Structures are given as structure tokens and as C-alpha cells.
Amino acid sequence: MSMAVSTTVSRTVDIAIIGAGLNGLVTAAYLAKAGRSVVILEKADRTGGTMGTVEIAPGYVGPAAIDSIELVHPLIIEDLELSEHRIRMIRGGGLILASEDEKCLYFDSNGSIADQVALFSETDAKAFRELNAFLLHVSRALDSALTQPLADPSSNALSGAFNLLKLGWSLRKLGKDEMPEALRFLPMTIQDVLDERFESEALKAMIAATALKGSWLGPRSAGSAYGLLHHSPHWADGLNRTAVFVGGGPGAFTDAVAAVATEAGAEIRLNANVHKILVDAGKCTGVVLESGEEIQARRVVSALDPRTTFERLTGPEWLDPDFLEKIGQIRSSGSVTIVRLALDRMPQFQGTPEGGKSISGRIQIGGSLEYFERAFDAAKYGTLPEKPYLMASIPSVLDPTLAPADKHIMHVWAQFTPTKLQGQIWQDAREEIGDRIVSILDRHAPGLKGSVIHRQVETPPDLEERFGLTNGCLYHVDLALDQLFYMRPVPGWFRYETPIDGLFLCGAGVHPGGAGTGLPGKCAAAHIIKKS
Amino acid sequence: MKKYGAVVIGAGHNGMICAAYLAKAGRSVLVLERRHLVGGATVTEEIYPGFKYSVCSYVVSLFRPEIISDLNLPAHGYELLPLDGTMSPLLSGDYLMRWHDAGDTRHELMRHSPKDAEAYDRFGQLMYHLAMAVRPMLSTPSPSPTSLSPKNLNHLRRIAADFGKKEEYLFDLAKLMTMSSADFVEQYFETPVLQGTLSASGVIGTFMGPRSPGSAYVMLHHYMGEIDGQFRAWGFPRGGMGGLAEALAGAARSFGAEIRTEAPIEQILVKNGEAHGVVIEGGEEIEASLVVSSVDPRLTFRKLVEPEHLEDDFLQHIDRFKFRGSSGKVNLSLDALPEFSCLESIRQRGEPTHPYLAGAMSISPSIDYVERAYDDAKYGRFSRRPYLDIIIPSMIDPSMAPPGKHVMSIFVQYAPYDLADGATWPNEREAFGDAVIDTLSEYVPNLKDILLHRQVISPWDLEQTFGLTEGNIFHGELSLDQLFFLRPTPGTAGYSTPVRGLFMCGSGSHPGGGVMGAPGQLAAREILAKGR
Helix, strand or coil: CCCCCCCEEEEEEEEEEECCEHHHHHHHHHHHHCCCCEEEECCCCCCEHHHCEEEEECCEEEECCCCCCCCCCHHHHHHCCCCCCCCCEEECCCEEEECCCCCEEEECCCCCHHHHHHCCCHHHHHHHHHHHHHHHHHHHHHHHHHHCCCCCCCCCHHHHHHHHHHHHHHHHCCCCCHHHHHHHHCCCCHHHHHHHHCCCHHHHHHHHHHHHCCCCCCCCCCCHHHHHHHHCCHHHCHHHCCCEEECCCCHHHHHHHHHHHHHCCCEEECCCCEEEEEEECCEEEEEEECCCEEEEEEEEEECCCHHHHHHHHCCHHHCCHHHHHHHHHCCCCCCEEEEEEEECCCCCCCCCCCCCHHHCCEEEECCCHHHHHHHHHHHHCCCCCCCCEEEEECHHHCCHHHCCCCCEEEEEEEECCCCCCCCCCHHHHHHHHHHHHHHHHHHHCCCCHHHEEEEEEECHHHHHHHHCCHHHCCCCCCCCHHHCHHHCCCCCCCCCECCCECEEECCCCCCCCCCCCCHHHHHHHHHHHHHC | CCEEEEEEECCEHHHHHHHHHHHHCCCCEEEECCCCCCECCCCEEEEECCEEEECCCCCECCCCHHHHHHCCHHHHCCCEEECCCEEEECCCCCEEEECCCHHHHHHHHHHHCHHHHHHHHHHHHHHHHHHHHHHHHHCCCCCCCCCCCHHHHHHHHHHHHHHHCCHHHHHHHHHHHHCEHHHHHHCCCCCHHHHHHHHHCCCCCCCCCCCCECHHHHHHHHHHHHHHCCCCCCEEECCCHHHHHHHHHHHHHHCCCEEECCCCEEEEEEECCEEEEEEECCCCEEEEEEEEECCCHHHHHHHHCCHHHCCHHHHHHHHHCCCCCCEEEEEEEECCCCCCHHHHHHHHCCCCCHHHHCCEEEECCCHHHHHHHHHHHHCCCCCCCCEEEEECHHHHCHHHCCCCCEEEEEEEECCCCCCCCCCCHHHHHHHHHHHHHHHHHHHCCCHHHHEEEEEEECHHHHHHHHCCHHHCCCCCCCCHHHCHHHCCCCCCCCCECCCECEEECCCCCCCCCCCCCHHHHHHHHHHHHCCC
């Protein structure tokens, strides 16, 4: 195959993995531990991707995008022996929930949330316990379908139906009442789920925020209930999920995965930007780096999103138009803007207990379902919401290594901000949305604005540029019902394979999807090991 | 006192179909109707002298062809007159016309986008195959995912085998069930008005916008009618929708069923967990071996059956079944034909405009237009610029209006049942009518000059006059969590209820609403199969 740039063939490996984010590293670690020779190619100068640690200003570091690790599946921690001697896990505090009326509620992480809810509504406390129990049951029933590749329906659709029935069987064990309820629940809107059960608007908002995280769905969009299940799995204790930070930032966790991989023989190459995946006669033969260096590999595993992989790295010549059409139809919506702040003092949120503990967990701005819906309304027409919903954390409260003494860093995840703006360009809008977000925070924590020493705003196009994410979609492929399970990333290609022999996918865009679980990487590795 | 084999509550089309089938099988059947005329929401009424309105439902499309032959409806006066095409006018002076003739439509689409003209055939074929794949599920009771009875398992196996034959469409079907109609049509088309009009059919009767996931299925539900009767299956019964009701009543009577109007039911009589008759308002009791309710599930179980006969869990399911009507109807008497400004160039060329007015007219210029109409409704207001689906029945059947004059039927969305800020429909009704007239006047400048009478029907009126809970025209939303084995509740999707001898046969049961007749027919079949 002819290349425009001259190439040098450096070496031949078993497996080349593109991208050293969480899933690329998890795949690499499993493959290396299984004895494969692996090289990981990362375009940035450090590993971690969206679960990395980045510098905000000299002396200040913070999370790239995902700030905590409680959604990483415990099997991965166990298999890769990522125990305390490698990482320092720090359990965050409770939740501060700020409503529009500038009132803040505080849920302590030491006590049960339901008990605290009971102080203002017995009905809601009961509903909270019931919903949580239900989510835990369903999540456990689905565990086998999330931690290993989905059963393969062969060319015969009857066996496909059989495999679906098998998954149905594990759901069926939920029982006569919970099983139909699970099937009813999944396609519902989170608003309906919550309106059916709860009285308190603030409590509904607290749960909805979890369901909508990273999505391109409003609370009234069908399928948003699935997001709740996705983000409140049994291993994170369902609705009682609290943030688990890592000493040194989330990058310390991905560093630990990288260390496991390299100790098992994998090689990690930084500043190695893959320019092209090489294909010969329908078979993947390696990659070419931007530098022109060619790396031959029997298998290539892309941790990048499917659109980047197939629209930018492989040529269309080896893919049939139907497949490319499906890839083009994938909805990857940027919806998140990340703001990182360096603060010269600890903010104080009105109406919450004084001191560090109360502020060491999550801070949610957006206290009603309508608040979320209106933020989504603006975004769906390509405009910036007046009031985006914010999910923030100040991990430096419990981890002084992130900032100089008595200084802090704040990580803010803002939704919904569309990738494409109508009648405006992001270059002009970036600082505008940054100002808006800081002002909103300042309303609830007076004085915060004045304490900002440094600020980074990364909009969806920035995230696209920095992490190679199509449209800046942190989940690679939207978490929507038509893009999950057997439909992820595209219908029929749920087994980490691709139409190109020897080319695999292992990123957040494949089953069971992103959010920092590491499960796509684990499942992909399992499948690749089985195939070779 | 005479004891009937079955008493059917409500003489809507489903009630009468069920009654006719039961009578045909030899049961003695009595149908009781609250109003002074039969038909339910399938009626023709002469509200203003000489002008006959199909007050609620206005076209037949999904009606099961086998019902027509089983009940020999043509012998009782049923005649379907064809509607030809759909015109979507634009304020720019242009329009999009889709004719019944595929060649004509293609020619017209070429004017807008050659790409769309190309894709239209592909889209049509896909929808045809998907409708064919779903159709068997609409003509049998829904199987249950929890029951292990041999009959149910056999049923599941048959459906799986059926899908096996249509494997290539399985994933498309899964997408259709879960996607938004906007996303679905955007995969195929680029012309905004084509996108708008196609996706709008996915929101009819639901509280969803075209961008709400799940709306694509409703689009298929509506598409179904286009394939069924081979020839122009969207049609208008001679004499209006009441023409169908009269034919059904005639057929039912011909098999020996009795129909009593002005007989509102006060209560369903239950003894030892078994229904044994009904009480008519005023106290008259009627004994029957079984009771079949064609009114919606909430009316049936929250108004007609005493709660002591029902378990709390079941009632909770009934309470959670979502209605929230979203549509209204405006019927007009016109002194002359409306002059659509978009047909000006045709008038200037001296060509007849009649053919453009003999089908449906849809005010749905883009997806965003319809979505914005939905946004109004989400927050408890009727749409300022609503989506309108219009026909001029007098163009098709001149007997509907005095010579030279016309009637116009306007289906309007959105009109939320629950209004915000304490507003009530009796107060808002005329303002809602004004919004409809103002919207349509933008497309039909002479509308206000030719307007003789108007009848405005809000969702509240649909509830008051026609007994549709919360004004939902489908007896409960057609959302994925309320379809198939979940309609209306898990355990009652097979037309039987927790009360022995009490069955349901209305649109609130599988497979749902539209003037389809399937629930009535399937319920009768189940009742007879059970030997009741």
C-alpha cells in the first residue's frame, strides 16, 4: 500500500493498541498479563486520556474530565491487583445540592441518604430505598452481560433469539414483579420514573443528575432512565454512590493500570500519534505514526471512538458502504464543557456545614427537573443554556498534593453545551460560558469568583481536539437505547470486532459503554484473548 | 330479569367490534353507551345545520381488513373513500406534495432534493418491511416474558421464528423501537419539510416531541395503515367516521347484539372476585356472565370497579399508566375552499388546485418547528404555533357540507391536558382555537374571510364528552413502556383482568389506539378461546 510519507519499519508486535486512556490501558494490561506482546500508542505526552491528571496552572493539577473512580468495576481492580499499594483511594464526602432559590441541601455521606431524606419526607425515604433496591437487583442481574462480551447470536437468528432469551432468563430471575418492571423501566424517561415515586423536587433532581450525566437526553427523553442504571451500578452501591478520588488525581489510577501493563511486558509509547491503520487485502497489518514510522502488528486495537477509527484512521477502501453508513449514523453528541479552576481559598456554599468534610464530595447545581430540561432545550437548538447544570468537586480538600498549601482546585462538569452552535462560534463563546459557569457557582458560594486564580474552559470542540473524541463526546457513542448492547457501536458489531480482519475496538464506544467503568477494555481483551 | 352472556361497556368502535364477534359466536350481548349515539370517538355529528363533522377521529388507516370481511361491513353501509396524498405547505410560498402515486412523488421530491428522492424509495421499502415484521405482533395477543406456560412459550417461539425470517430487519426494528422519529428520518433525508412531516407522524397522540426517543415507533404505528389495504388505505368513510360506527352497529345487531344508548354505567358488579353485571346510573342492574369494558383502564378500575376488589399493587400499576393527552381538534365550517398561498403559482398557471386539497395537509415545516411546539406543551401551555394535520372531508364526500361549502377537520398538537399556572381549559379553549386559526391563516390568507363556524375541542373536552381520560386519544400513551405485554399492565395485556369475568377490549389494551379495531377483535377471540 502506498503512503504519501516515507516510512520506516521499526518493529513487529502482536498487538498495537491506539490510545492510552482507561480502556486502552485496561485492554493492554489484560493482554500483557495473558502473555501477548503489546505496544500502546498515545498521542499525548502522558497516559490517562479523559481519566488523566492535567496541569491547571503551575502547582495546580486536576482531573482531565472524569474525576473519580467509583464506577471502575471491582473485577478489574481485583484482576489487575490495583490494590492500596499502587493507589490511594480517597472516599469523598457527601453531596451539596444547590437549587435555583439559592438554597443548598447537604447529604452527608456518613449516614444513609434515605435516613436523611426521611427528615423531610417519609414517603420519599421509602421510595428512595425501594428504587435503590430495585436498581441493585437489576444491576446484579445484568452483571454477567456487562463484564464479559455479549453472547454471540450466530448467523441463525433463532440462536440470536435464544441468546437474548438467555439474558432474559437472568432478568427473569428477578421475579414476577421486578422483571416486567425492569423491562418497563429501561425505556422510560427519568422524569416519569421519579414523578411516579417522589414528592421532593430536590431529591428528583439529585437522582436525575446521575441519570443524565454525559448524555444528550433531557429528563423527559425516553431512555434516560437507563442512564440511572448505568451510573448507579451495584458495585458503586447504587443511589448511595459516593465519589472515590485517587491521591494525586485520577491519572494516578490510570498510571497504576499502565504500570501493571508495563510490568507484564507491555510497552507504552507517548507522543506517538497514529496517522493511519494499515490494511492489506482486508487484513489489518499495523499502523503508521504521524512521524512516518510504521509499526507492524498482527492485531490493532483502537481505544478511540468508532467514527474516528473508521472515518479518519482506516481508509474507506476496505469497508463496505453499508458499514460506513452505519458508522456515519452513530450519534456522538458533545454535551459537556469541563471547567477547571485554581482557587486561592476554599469556597463556602451557603447553608452547608462549615469546614472541609461537607465540601469534599460532589456539588450539584440544578435543583429541579425543569432546570435540566430547560438546559437541554437550549442545547438541542444549538444555543448555550442560560443555566447549565453543574456537577463539581474540590478533590484538593482531601488530597493536598493537588494544589499548594491552603489553595484548591475545582473541577466542574457542565451540561448541556452543544458541539455546534447556531449563529455563534465556540471561539467567541468559550469564555462566555466559562464566565457564566463561574457566576452560577458564585451565586451559591459567594466570593468564589474573586478567588479564581486560573481557569481552563474546555468546550466540546476543545475536548474533540485534545482527546480525539468525535464531537467531544466523552462517552464516544451516546448512551441511548438504540446504541446499547447488541447495537453498540453499530447494530450487529457488538463483539469488539470490525469488518477488517485483525482490527478491534476497545473504547467507551463499545459494549457496555463509557463513564469510567473500564468494562469495554476488559470485555474487548477477553474477546481478543479468546480469538488468538 | 334477562341475564346476558356478555355486557359490553361503551359503543366505540372496539366495543362494537368485540360485541359483534361475541354475538356472531352465539353469545347474547348487550352494549351500553353513555351518549345518545354510537361510535365513541368515531362519530359524525351535525354540530351546525348542514355541516357534518367527524368530531374526533377523522381518518381510517389502521383498521384491520379482516374485520371488514368477518363482520361484512360493506353490507351495512361501510364505504371507504380514498384520500390522495399529503401536502406540507411552507410560508416561503413553496410546498412539498407527496402523492399516492410513487412516480409523482418522486418527481416532486426531485424538485426539493434528488438525494431525498432517491432515499424515499429506500425508506418506503424499509418501513414496509418493518411494518410487515411487526404486523403479526399486532394481530395476536402479546406474549408475556414471565409466563412459562406451554401456550405462552409456544407463542414466543412462533414470534422468534417469524423474526428469524426477517433477520435483516431485526436491528432496524430495534432501532425503530428505541429511536426518536427525528433521528430516524434524519438518517435518510435532508429536506426540512420532509423531515418535519415524516417525524411529526411519530408524535401524534403522544406527549413526546419528534426528538424524544420512542417516537419512531409511533411513526411505524401510523405507517402500518399505508400497507394494509393494498390500495389507498388512508381513507375517509362515506358519511364521516360515523359511517364506520353505523356499519359496526348494524353488523353487531345483525348478529343479535343489542345496543342501548344513553345508558351510562355507574358500577361494575363484582361478587367473590367475579364480575356478574353492571349498574346503570339511576340504579338499574343488568346481570351478565361476563363484562367487557371498552373504556380506558383508569375509568374501568378507578371509577367502575370498587377498590376493595382490587389489590393495591394492581391499582398502583393502573395509576402509573400514563394518559396525559396532548392533542386537540378544531372543526371548521367554511363558506368556500381555502386558498393556500403556496398554491398561488399553480392558480396563476390556471391549473386546478383541487387535487392538492383532496388529501391531508400537514403544517410541519421542519423538525424544529414541531419540537418547539412540544416545548410549549412540556411547560404546560398549548403550542403557540402548533403542528396541524388537516383534511377537508367535503372534498372527498360532498354530503358532509351544503353545496359549495366545506368542512375542515384540524387535528392539533400540542394541547396538554394539564395547563400551567392554574389555567383551565374552559377558560383557554377559545384562545387555543385562536392559535390554531392564526397559525393556519399564515398559510391560508383567506381563512378568516370564509370561516362560518368553529368547534374547538380541548383534551379536557375529549375527557368530558367522550370519556377519554386526560383526553388521551389512544386510551394511554403509546410509549415503549406501555406497549405489548405492558399494556395496560403486566399481567393484564391478555384482555383478562384481576376480576374474573371482567375483560378489557379498548385501545388501552394491546396493540393500542388508532381506529384499528384490533383490541376489540383480539379481546373477543381471547374471551371465546377461554370458553367464557
